[in-house]
Amino acid sequence: MAAPVTSRTVTLEINGEQVELEVPVRRLLVHFIRDDLGLTGTHIGCDTGNCGACTVHVDGEAVKSCMMLAVQADGAKISTVEGLAADGELTALQRSFNEHHALQCGYCTPGMLMSATALLARNPHPLEEDVRVAIQGNICRCTGYVNIVEAVVAVGGNA
Amino acid sequence: MLLREVEYARPATIEEAISVLAAYEGARPLAGGQTLVNVMKARAAAPDVLVDLADLDELRTIGFSAEGMLEIGAMVTYAQLMGSSEVDVARAILAEVAATIGDVQVRNRGTVGGNVCVSDPTNHLPVLLAALDATFTIRGQRGERSVSADEFFLGVYMTAVGEGELLTKVNVPPSAGAGDGFAGLTIGVHGTYVVNAAATVFGDMARVAIGCVAASPVRATTMEERLAGGDYSDDTVRAAAEGLGASLDPPSDVHGSGEYRRHLAEVSAVRAVLQAAARRK
Numbered sequence: 001m002a003a004p005v006t007s008r009t010v011t012l013e014i015n016g017e018q019v020e021l022e023v024p025v026r027r028l029l030v031h032f033i034r035d036d037l038g039l040t041g042t043h044i045g046c047d048t049g050n051c052g053a054c055t056v057h058v059d060g061e062a063v064k065s066c067m068m069l070a071v072q073a074d075g076a077k078i079s080t081v082e083g084l085a086a087d088g089e090l091t092a093l094q095r096s097f098n099e100h101h102a103l104q105c106g107y108c109t110p111g112m113l114m115s116a117t118a119l120l121a122r123n124p125h126p127l128e129e130d131v132r133v134a135i136q137g138n139i140c141r142c143t144g145y146v147n148i149v150e151a152v153v154a155v156g157g158n159a
Numbered sequence: 160m161l162l163r164e165v166e167y168a169r170p171a172t173i174e175e176a177i178s179v180l181a182a183y184e185g186a187r188p189l190a191g192g193q194t195l196v197n198v199m200k201a202r203a204a205a206p207d208v209l210v211d212l213a214d215l216d217e218l219r220t221i222g223f224s225a226e227g228m229l230e231i232g233a234m235v236t237y238a239q240l241m242g243s244s245e246v247d248v249a250r251a252i253l254a255e256v257a258a259t260i261g262d263v264q265v266r267n268r269g270t271v272g273g274n275v276c277v278s279d280p281t282n283h284l285p286v287l288l289a290a291l292d293a294t295f296t297i298r299g300q301r302g303e304r305s306v307s308a309d310e311f312f313l314g315v316y317m318t319a320v321g322e323g324e325l326l327t328k329v330n331v332p333p334s335a336g337a338g339d340g341f342a343g344l345t346i347g348v349h350g351t352y353v354v355n356a357a358a359t360v361f362g363d364m365a366r367v368a369i370g371c372v373a374a375s376p377v378r379a380t381t382m383e384e385r386l387a388g389g390d391y392s393d394d395t396v397r398a399a400a401e402g403l404g405a406s407l408d409p410p411s412d413v414h415g416s417g418e419y420r421r422h423l424a425e426v427s428a429v430r431a432v433l434q435a436a437a438r439r440k
């Protein structure tokens with residue numbers, strides 16, 4: 001029987017890099033990413049699972065990293081907003097956010113980009129309705145969403 | 160947010176999970192974490208040991224029993240329900256309702272087992288599974304048992320799953336020509352329900368369950384009796400729902416008064432039955 005532990009060594013891949021680190025069980029994945037790995041692109045908005053600012057990909061799926069323990073991600077492949085332009089070149093989605101003025105304060109942007117990136121991987125040519133469903137878990141207090149939706153739709157060519 | 164210190168085990172088999180749950184007081188299963196991690200932040204729950212079910216592949220499958228029951232593993236996510244051809248063939252309403260729970264991120268992590276074990280009266284699945292006449296398979300050190308929805312949902316956060324036990328699967332009868340409906344009022348498009356109702360109509364029989372009006376789903380038995388006979392015209396269904404609201408004692412909160420919920424219960428029940436009747440094959 002696997003005896004319970006209060007800390008555990010997690011081995012995972014983040015933005016293509018292998019990481020191995022011992023973490024306390026109570027450490028949230030978002031704190032692991034921001035504080036232990038120094039990847040502060042992933043934001044904490046509400047810390048209650050409602051705003052989506054902390055959205056990252058775990059094994060290719062968008063999840064809110066404030067509702068996951070770091071130990072749950074043991075063995076997973078994670079990508080964060082830093083992984084999008086890892087080679088220094090903005091993705092089509094990031095360029096589109098720029099062109100469509102899809103951000104103001106930028107607080108929600110990392111989460112929006114990760115949710116939209118997951119959508120585009122599944123559905124490269126989304127309609128407005130698809131985009132609205134995909135970012136339903138992401139709150140933006142500035143833009144009113146219109147430009148964000150336009151930016152994502154434009155990437156798929158349905159603008 | 161900083162959580163209270165907690166221990167963690169990630170068993171590789173169901174047997175091992177059950178023995179850890181039984182061996183440690185204050186041990187609790189961790190499924191998708193979409194409720195549990197939040198209630199731990201709020202210190203509304205303070206488990207001492209989290210038993211992560213993530214590696215129990217057996218709990219992630221959707222299949223059919225020898226008798227043709229649709230068997231949904233407790234760790235099946237909402238996203239998995241939405242993409243399952245078995246669910247689509249046997250009971251498509253499950254996928255349809257799962258697609259309206261929370262948001263994409265919650266649907267990627269949240270599980271069927273977690274949804275019913277939380278037994279939050281506003282959750283989508285308890286009321287639906289009560290209407291579909293689902294049964295729940297629970298495993299513990301003394302073996303396995305199956306209970307009905309009426310026996311499963313005991314109250315908020317309280318189910319028939321006892322200490323040291325695990326819900327392993329939810330069994331749903333295939334529709335076999337029955338029609339299913341789901342209706343209610345949400346806060347926002349895909350938000351939490353203020354009141355919801357689920358119905359299934361097969362031949363001249365109907366099952367109707369109402370959610371958000373009590374600690375667990377309430378069967379609208381009088382309405383069901385009045386509908387026996389197989390007339391599902393608008394007028395008959397409306398007449399059958401009369402008095403349903405008055406038979407309930409729903410809570411009042413910021414989203415609606417008890418009185419308003421009584422009204423919504425009747426409206427939701429009528430809509431769910433009409434939808435179910437229209438979908439019969």
Ligand SMILES: Cc1cc2nc3c(=O)[nH]c(=O)nc-3n(C[C@H](O)[C@H](O)[C@H](O)COP(=O)(O)OP(=O)(O)OC[C@H]3O[C@@H](n4cnc5c(N)ncnc54)[C@H](O)[C@@H]3O)c2cc1C
Nearest residue numbers: 049190191192193194195261269270272273276282283326
């Ligand atoms: C922003 C947001 C919006 C949401 N909106 C909705 C909504 O509209 N409708 C809705 O229905 N839900 C909603 N939820 C809740 C969500 O569906 C949760 O996923 C669900 O309530 C719990 O499932 P989980 O897999 O995350 O379970 P967890 O949070 O991991 O566990 C919940 C509880 O169930 C127990 N448990 C889990 N699995 C088992 C098992 N196999 N055997 C025994 N006990 C078990 C755990 O010990 C724990 O006590 C929302 C959540 C969030 C964060």
Ligand code: FES
Nearest residue numbers: 045046047052066
């Ligand atoms: S910080 Fe995770 S959802 Fe708001």
Ligand code: FES
Nearest residue numbers: 104108140141142
């Ligand atoms: S740009 Fe400010 S919250 Fe979205």
